Amino acid sequence: MSHQDQHAEGVRRNSVYLLEALQWLFRGVRFAEVSFRAECTCTPRWLAAAALLWVWSGEATLTERFACSRRLVAHLRDDGGQPAGSYQAFLKLLCRWTGPLVALLQQALRQRMQEMAEQWTLHGLVVFGMDGSRIDLPRTKSHEQSSAPSRTRSRRTKTARGKRRGPSRQKHADHPQLWLTTLFHASLHLPWDWRIGPSDSSERSHAREMLETLPDGALLCGDAGFVGYDFARTVLASGRGLLVRVGRTSRSGSNWALFGNR
Numbered sequence: 001m002s003h004q005d006q007h008a009e010g011v012r013r014n015s016v017y018l019l020e021a022l023q024w025l026f027r028g029v030r031f032a033e034v035s036f037r038a039e040c041t042c043t044p045r046w047l048a049a050a051a052l053l054w055v056w057s058g059e060a061t062l063t064e065r066f067a068c069s070r071r072l073v074a075h076l077r078d079d080g081g082q083p084a085g086s087y088q089a090f091l092k093l094l095c096r097w098t099g100p101l102v103a104l105l106q107q108a109l110r111q112r113m114q115e116m117a118e119q120w121t122l123h124g125l126v127v128f129g130m131d132g133s134r135i136d137l138p139r140t141k142s143h144e145q146s147s148a149p150s151r152t153r154s155r156r157t158k159t160a161r162g163k164r165r166g167p168s169r170q171k172h173a174d175h176p177q178l179w180l181t182t183l184f185h186a187s188l189h190l191p192w193d194w195r196i197g198p199s200d201s202s203e204r205s206h207a208r209e210m211l212e213t214l215p216d217g218a219l220l221c222g223d224a225g226f227v228g229y230d231f232a233r234t235v236l237a238s239g240r241g242l243l244v245r246v247g248r249t250s251r252s253g254s255n256w257a258l259f260g261n262r
Contacts, residue, residue: 019076022049029108034100042084042093046073048101050084051094063087110192114215119187125241126215127186130222132203135178143176149200181206183214186221204231211238219243 053069084090177199195206
């Protein structure tokens with residue numbers, strides 16, 4: 001045995017750790033609730049794994065990412081099966097089953113997060129951050145119909161002063177964007193829940209929809225976009241606390257306002 005072989009003896013490959021990470025996340029996931037056609041060479045478990053690796057890949061294009069994730073899945077599988085044979089087949093299968101698979105994996109991730117006792121609480125509190133952001137989308141007809149601001153979809157082309165927008169300003173106003181509002185665990189830096197909508201969506205409305213997914217007594221932290229009496233009252237009525245950044249002109253006399261039942 002060469003010196004290099006002796007040094008490498010007992011060393012675990014990265015793929016071993018990758019497989020362990022996927023097994024840790026997938027533990028307890030009821031993949032049996034998702035059933036593919038009998039002739040399909042992919043399984044729900046390995047479609048979920050391929051999708052995660054596809055997203056995490058550092059390749060430049062989506063097809064290169066798929067090729068990378070497909071090679072990894074083929075290497076990790078111990079049953080000799082193959083994932084989707086082409087990028088188009090992979091996307092078709094993923095689009096069909098994204099909803100059920102995301103729901104299963106989201107529930108599993110939340111369970112794994114709560115098992116991390118040392119990181120689950122911060123100074124005795126379960127703290128979640130909330131934030132909204134806009135993401136530019138390609139200017140396609142479907143995106144313009146679903147994600148352009150509602151005021152542009154209704155063909156209101158005038159400004160607040162009643163003047164008609166110029167072509168360039170109107171084109172910019174019609175630009176489709178995705179609004180993403182995310183709840184994330186402040187200690188673990190992992191997503192808990194999220195909502196998407198057109199660019200003029202309300203992040204407070206999104207946060208209201210996600211309140212019931214949070215554990216009782218959780219503390220929500222957000223920026224000035226989450227200021228408002230109605231929103232604060234809704235959060236407190238649900239049994240959660242609220243910490244928001246406010247303007248210097250607020251009556252609190254501070255840049256932060258804390259609301260809670262404690």
